[in-house]
Amino acid sequence: MTVIGGFLGAGKTTYLNALIRGGIPENSLIVINDFGDINIDAELIDYRDEQMIQLTNGCICCTLGGTLAERLAKAMRLREAPRAVFIETSGVADPARIADLARVSHRLMLEEVVCLVDGGRIDLNCRDPLIGDTWRAQIQAATRILVNRLSAAHDPQACLGELRRLNAAASIHDMGGGQAGAPTEECSIASPVVAAGHLYHDVASQRGWRSASLAMPHAVDPDRLGDILTGYGDVLLRAKGFVYCLGRQQRQLLQFSGRRLSYRPAPARDGRCQLVCIGRAGPRFEALVATLASLEDGESMGAVL
Numbered sequence: 539m540t541v542i543g544g545f546l547g548a549g550k551t552t553y554l555n556a557l558i559r560g561g562i563p564e565n566s567l568i569v570i571n572d573f574g575d576i577n578i579d580a581e582l583i584d585y586r587d588e589q590m591i592q593l594t595n596g597c598i599c600c601t602l603g604g605t606l607a608e609r610l611a612k613a614m615r616l617r618e619a620p621r622a623v624f625i626e627t628s629g630v631a632d633p634a635r636i637a638d639l640a641r642v643s644h645r646l647m648l649e650e651v652v653c654l655v656d657g658g659r660i661d662l663n664c665r666d667p668l669i670g671d672t673w674r675a676q677i678q679a680a681t682r683i684l685v686n687r688l689s690a691a692h693d694p695q696a697c698l699g700e701l702r703r704l705n706a707a708a709s710i711h712d713m714g715g716g717q718a719g720a721p722t723e724e725c726s727i728a729s730p731v732v733a734a735g736h737l738y739h740d741v742a743s744q745r746g747w748r749s750a751s752l753a754m755p756h757a758v759d760p761d762r763l764g765d766i767l768t769g770y771g772d773v774l775l776r777a778k779g780f781v782y783c784l785g786r787q788q789r790q791l792l793q794f795s796g797r798r799l800s801y802r803p804a805p806a807r808d809g810r811c812q813l814v815c816i817g818r819a820g821p822r823f824e825a826l827v828a829t830l831a832s833l834e835d836g837e838s839m840g841a842v843l
């Protein structure tokens with residue numbers, strides 16, 4: 539079992555796709571957990587549907603006794619049990635809790651706990667009172683830390699030093715991965731594994747988060763939508779989803795993380811248009827949701843979670 543963790547927007551899905559493209563064992567099982575009630579990531583993973591478990595509506599590390607453990611146990615009892623299991627956690631999960639499933643199972647062996655890190659946001663995330671504990675626990679749980687966008691950091695060496703200070707046992711790799719703001723599908727696969735200790739996070743640290751899922755049935759002005767999301771960048775930590783944009787035929791994948799926005803043509807799958815927003819609970823976040831809803835001429839665009 540390989541656990542792929544890291545904070546919201548750190549690059550977990552990009553990395554998992556690169557792993558799949560690079561070749562994973564036949565009959566692998568992929569488990570995807572998104573924080574909201576819509577599993578956007580599942581649409582972005584290029585893998586056979588029947589060998590993918592999608593978990594939504596919450597963070598798997600907080601509901602371990604439930605769905606994840608049951609679904610994994612069921613999969614491992616199949617006559618042809620998966621040869622490998624890759625779990626992409628939600629961006630607010632503690633990967634250590636998930637890794638412990640393998641540590642206590644006699645059918646699963648823990649291969650590694652990978653933690654993706656947006657190098658351009660190390661100092662910000664580290665100091666943030668809402669994010670800090672979760673972010674640190676993810677790094678401390680890792681056996682391998684993969685840093686991208688380090689070139690966007692004020693002081694790359696100090697940032698790497700901070701990671702090393704948090705987790706002395708993990709191997710740390712700078713993956714390159716371009717400048718912040720330049721979305722990329724590129725992702726190099728860095729090598730091997732050193733064992734590490736881990737730390738549990740406090741479930742209460744989940745308080746203070748808020749997520750909202752919105753249906754986006756009508757075409758939107760991409761610049762206007764971008765201005766709204768960026769304008770609420772102080773409370774909006776992550777947004778992603780599929781939208782139709784005025785002037786563009788193809789459905790677009792919208793990505794907003796680390797205050798950076800990008801659109802790119804979306805995979806042609808089921809055609810849903812939905813947006814998931816995750817951020818800091820409070821009146822500003824509610825104002826953001828109301829503003830997004832008002833884009834639809836006052837009609838509500840969907841339920842707020």
Ligand SMILES: Nc1nc2c(ncn2[C@@H]2O[C@H](COP(=O)(O)OP(=O)(O)OP(=O)(O)O)[C@@H](O)[C@H]2O)c(=O)[nH]1
Nearest residue numbers: 546547548549550551552629686715720721722793
């Ligand atoms: N420049 C650059 N951008 C990246 C890299 N990896 C991911 N991104 C971008 O960062 C954004 C988030 O990437 P994802 O792979 O979806 O991140 P994630 O950790 O799966 O996000 P959540 O599951 O929502 O927490 C996307 O716009 C990616 O294109 C990288 O190595 N370099």
